[in-house]
Amino acid sequence: SQELEQSPQSLIVQxxxxxxxxxxxxxxxxxxxxxxxxxxxxxxxxMMLQKGGEEKSHEKITAKLDExxxxxxxxxxxxxxxHAGIYLCGADVVTGTASKLTFGTGTRLQVTL
Amino acid sequence: AxxxxxxxxxxxKEKRETATLKCxxxxxxxxVYWYQQGPxxxxxxxxxxxxxxxxxxxxxxxxxSAQQFSDYHSELNMSSLELGDSALYFCASSLRIGGGRxxxxxxxxxxxxxx
Numbered sequence: 001s002q003e004l005e006q007s008p009q010s011l012i013v014q015x016x017x018x019x020x021x022x023x024x025x026x027x028x029x030x031x032x033x034x035x036x037x038x039x040x041x042x043x044x045x046x047m048m049l050q051k052g053g054e055e056k057s058h059e060k061i062t063a064k065l066d067e068x069x070x071x072x073x074x075x076x077x078x079x080x081x082x083h084a085g086i087y088l089c090g091a092d093v094v095t096g097t098a099s100k101l102t103f104g105t106g107t108r109l110q111v112t113l
Numbered sequence: 114a115x116x117x118x119x120x121x122x123x124x125x126k127e128k129r130e131t132a133t134l135k136c137x138x139x140x141x142x143x144x145v146y147w148y149q150q151g152p153x154x155x156x157x158x159x160x161x162x163x164x165x166x167x168x169x170x171x172x173x174x175x176x177x178s179a180q181q182f183s184d185y186h187s188e189l190n191m192s193s194l195e196l197g198d199s200a201l202y203f204c205a206s207s208l209r210i211g212g213g214r215x216x217x218x219x220x221x222x223x224x225x226x227x228x
Contacts (some may be wrong), residue, residue: 033216033217035219040201040222040224041221041222042117042203042219042220042221042222043156043203043205043219044219045216045217045218045219048216088155088156099144099161099169099207099215100146100158100161100169100171101146101148101156101158101205101217102158103155103156103157104155105155106155
């Protein structure tokens with residue numbers, strides 16, 4: 001089965017600072033998703049990466065998938081309190097015609113003023 | 114834009130009782146997924162439906178069953194509830210395009226507490 005490991009597990013940064021969260025897979029990633037979750041709430045879709053070397057940005061968040069498609073990073077520039085939450089990477093596991101997500105262990109981000 | 118709707122948002126049950134969770138996918142989405150997230154854990158896949166047929170099954174207990182109806186909404190039925198069933202239950206939906214890979218959009222979740 002595919003396992004995803006995220007690092008760091010938790011992160012406290014000062015507002016305005018940059019940060020990076022990593023997601024490493026035990027197997028090749030064919031679809032890598034980044035979600036954000038506020039405590040006890042639903043998962044908000046951020047970005048999806050499929051191709052080796054792919055990079056996507058939305059507002060101050062940039063996600064990359066390495067060429068070997070086994071590691072992804074999520075970078076936040078000039079962090080704001082609104083960025084606080086739990087960031088989860090998810091791998092798309094496709095078996096036949098079905099698809100499901102396996103999630104990483106999560107990274108809890110706190111942004112201090 | 115319309116999102117995934119789940120009801121109820123909170124549910125409190127006693128041990129050995131039954132619970133039914135409902136999910137209304139984003140309009141025109143054809144696939145529904147159910148996930149369970151225990152305290153401090155990442156979401157675990159339970160089951161999915163594509164065009165009203167079960168498409169995949171994960172770590173779903175035999176006490177749980179689910180189905181997708183003709184209007185594409187889905188229900189997760191949980192019987193003989195145990196304390197360990199207390200968790201956040203998420204529904205997600207997606208629209209399959211071509212090769213089976215599609216972004217899943219999650220609902221706000223149902224928090225089930227079993228006393």
